[in-house]
Amino acid sequence: MNYYPNSPLLYEKGFSIIINDDSLSFDSSICYYFDYDQRSHSVNMDFPHFHSFYEMMILLSPKAYHFVNGTRYDLAANDIVLLAPSVLHQSEYLPGAPSDRIIIGFLFPEKMWAFPGGYREILSIFGSSCPVFRFHREEQNLLFASLNEIADISQRVSNPSVRNLMIHNKFVEFLFTLYSLREKNHYAPSMEGGMKEKIYSITSYIHQHYSEDISLTSLAEAFYISPYYLSHQFKEVTGYTVVQYIQQTRIKNAQYLLLNSNEKITRIAEATGFSSFSQFNRVFRKLCQASPSDYKAEARKSSTDVTLTSINQ
Numbered sequence: 031m032n033y034y035p036n037s038p039l040l041y042e043k044g045f046s047i048i049i050n051d052d053s054l055s056f057d058s059s060i061c062y063y064f065d066y067d068q069r070s071h072s073v074n075m076d077f078p079h080f081h082s083f084y085e086m087m088i089l090l091s092p093k094a095y096h097f098v099n100g101t102r103y104d105l106a107a108n109d110i111v112l113l114a115p116s117v118l119h120q121s122e123y124l125p126g127a128p129s130d131r132i133i134i135g136f137l138f139p140e141k142m143w144a145f146p147g148g149y150r151e152i153l154s155i156f157g158s159s160c161p162v163f164r165f166h167r168e169e170q171n172l173l174f175a176s177l178n179e180i181a182d183i184s185q186r187v188s189n190p191s192v193r194n195l196m197i198h199n200k201f202v203e204f205l206f207t208l209y210s211l212r213e214k215n216h217y218a219p220s221m222e223g224g225m226k227e228k229i230y231s232i233t234s235y236i237h238q239h240y241s242e243d244i245s246l247t248s249l250a251e252a253f254y255i256s257p258y259y260l261s262h263q264f265k266e267v268t269g270y271t272v273v274q275y276i277q278q279t280r281i282k283n284a285q286y287l288l289l290n291s292n293e294k295i296t297r298i299a300e301a302t303g304f305s306s307f308s309q310f311n312r313v314f315r316k317l318c319q320a321s322p323s324d325y326k327a328e329a330r331k332s333s334t335d336v337t338l339t340s341i342n343q
Contacts, residue, residue, distance in 0.1 A: 031045065031181055034090050034130065036107060036108075037090055037107060037108055037170075037174075038167070038170050038171045038174045038175070038178075039088070039090065039108070039132070039174045039177060039178065040177075040178045040181050041066055041090060041130065041132070042066055043066065043067060043068060043130070044066065044067060045064075045066040045181070046063070046064055046065050046066065046067075047062060047063070047064040047180070047181070047184045047197065048062070048063055048064075049061060049062040049063075049194050049197065049198075050062070050063070060136075060137065060138055060139070060194075060198055061083065061135075061136060061137040062134070062135070062136045062197065062198075062201070063133070063134070063135040063136070064132065064133075064134050064180070064181075064184075065132065065133040065134075065135075066132050067130075067131070067133075068128035068129060068130050068131070069121065069123050069128060069129055069131065070123055070127075070128040070129070071123050071124055071125045071126070073123075074120075074121070074122050074123060075120050075121065076269065077120065077270075077278050077282070078097060078099075078100075078118035078119055078120040078279075078282065079118065079119070079120065079282070080115075080116050080117060080118050080119070080282060080285075080286050081113070081115060081116075081135065082115050082116070082137075082286075082289065082290055083115055083135050083136060083137040084112075084113065084114060084115060084135070084136050084137065084153070084156060085113040085119075085133065085134065085135045085136075086110060086111065086112055086113070086133070086134040086135075087110070087111040087113075087121065087131055087132070087133055087134075088108070088109070088110050088111075088131060088132040088134075089105045089106070089107060089108070089109050089111075089129065089130075089131050090107055090108070090129075090130040090131055090132065091107065091127075091128075091129035091130045091131065092106065092107050093105065093106060093107075093124060094121060094122065094123050094124060094129050094131075095121070095122040096111050096119065096120070096121055096122070096161075096162070097119060097120040097121075097122065097230075097233075098111070098113065098117060098118075098119045098161045099117060099118055099119075099234060099237040099238065100118070100230070100233035100234035100235070100236055100237035100238075100279075101219075101230065101233075101234040101237075102220075102230045103160075103161070103162045103217075103219065103220075104219075104220045105162065106164070108164075108165070108170055109162055109163065109164050109217065110162070110163040110164075110208070111161055111162055111163075112155060112156045112158065112161050112162075112163065113156070113161065114156040114157060115290075116283075116286045116290070117161075118237060118279070118282055118283070132177075136201070138153075151209070152202075152205045152206050152208075152209040153205070154209075155205075155208060155209050155212055158212065158215075160215070160217060160219070162217045163208070163211075163212070163215045163217060164215060164216055164217035165211060165214060165215065165216070166214075166216070169211050169214055172207060172211070173204070173207050173208060173211060176200050176201070176203050176204035176207060177204060179200050180197050180200050180201060180204070183196045183197055183200065184197060225263050225267075226267055228253060228255070229263055229264055229267040229268065230267075231253070232249055232253055232260075232264065233268065233275065235249070235252070235253075236249075236275060236276055236279055237279055240276065240279045240280050240283060240302065240303050241280075241301060241302060241303045242303060243303070243305075244276060244303075245272075245273075245276075246260065246261060246272040246273065249272060260272065276303075277313050277317065278317065280302045280303050280304065280313075281302075281313060281314055281317050281318065283302050284298050284299070284302045284310070284314065284322070285318070285325070287301065287302070288322060288325060288326040288329070289326065289329055295307075295322045295323060295326075298310075298322070299311075299322075310322070
């Protein structure tokens with residue numbers, strides 16, 4: 031591996047580290063997935079998605095965008111995006127050459143925490159009001175040294191049990207360093223104006239209020255735009271109608287609850303903003319090609335969201 035240009039991070043396209051003990055149950059295994067690779071504009075996702083684990087993205091290329099709960103964040107090289115479980119997010123890479131980035135997915139089951147208070151505290155950075163962290167080079171050097179050591183350990187240590195333990199300990203050290211540097215984050219959201227930024231404000235509002243009774247008319251009133259103009263501009267910017275975007279957001283949150291809670295399906299329909307179970311069932315079938323109950327049964331049977339290697343950024 032070599033140092034990436036203008037970055038203190040080591041990088042090799044296609045390099046990966048996977049720690050995922052399939053012999054253990056999901057709530058008994060520490061899981062990791064480090065993916066050093068590229069993504070291009072042609073594979074941009076149509077709509078935000080979620081995971082049941084923690085995820086980080088470190089951008090190495092000069093520029094990209096990331097949407098977190100409907101809010102757009104402009105990214106520069108060496109920025110870190112922190113994503114807690116269940117958070118809807120979406121990367122957007124620019125036309126032209128593919129963008130280099132590092133994705134880290136991980137899961138620490140609480141039943142394995144020897145020091146639960148400590149883990150909760152350092153993981154609290156994933157609940158920061160701003161999910162993007164940007165540091166000066168001095169802090170980058172300190173922070174990324176641990177990730178470089180993890181890459182080295184993964185190739186140097188032959189015993190898998192020892193290797194996995196060393197990687198875990200070094201990654202916890204990385205998280206603690208990030209936690210200790212959190213006050214030095216100097217990322218500032220873009221202050222650009224214009225209709226596109228207003229549409230992004232509306233998508234953020236939808237992600238925050240999807241459980242409420244929202245519609246094209248109510249959004250137009252709240253943001254002082256005519257319904258016709260909002261409808262046209264919203265489709266132009268997002269590729270979705272307002273109704274489609276609201277429904278997609280509600281269904282994505284319903285999917286998470288189906289996979290990660292014991293709530294009754296009727297309660298999930300209510301909690302995600304649907305006016306009736308029949309409406310929920312109809313929209314869910316349309317977007318997921320399965321009923322909510324079949325989706326839940328099949329997902330738990332195949333454990334599709336358990337394996338961290340299902341990451342697709």
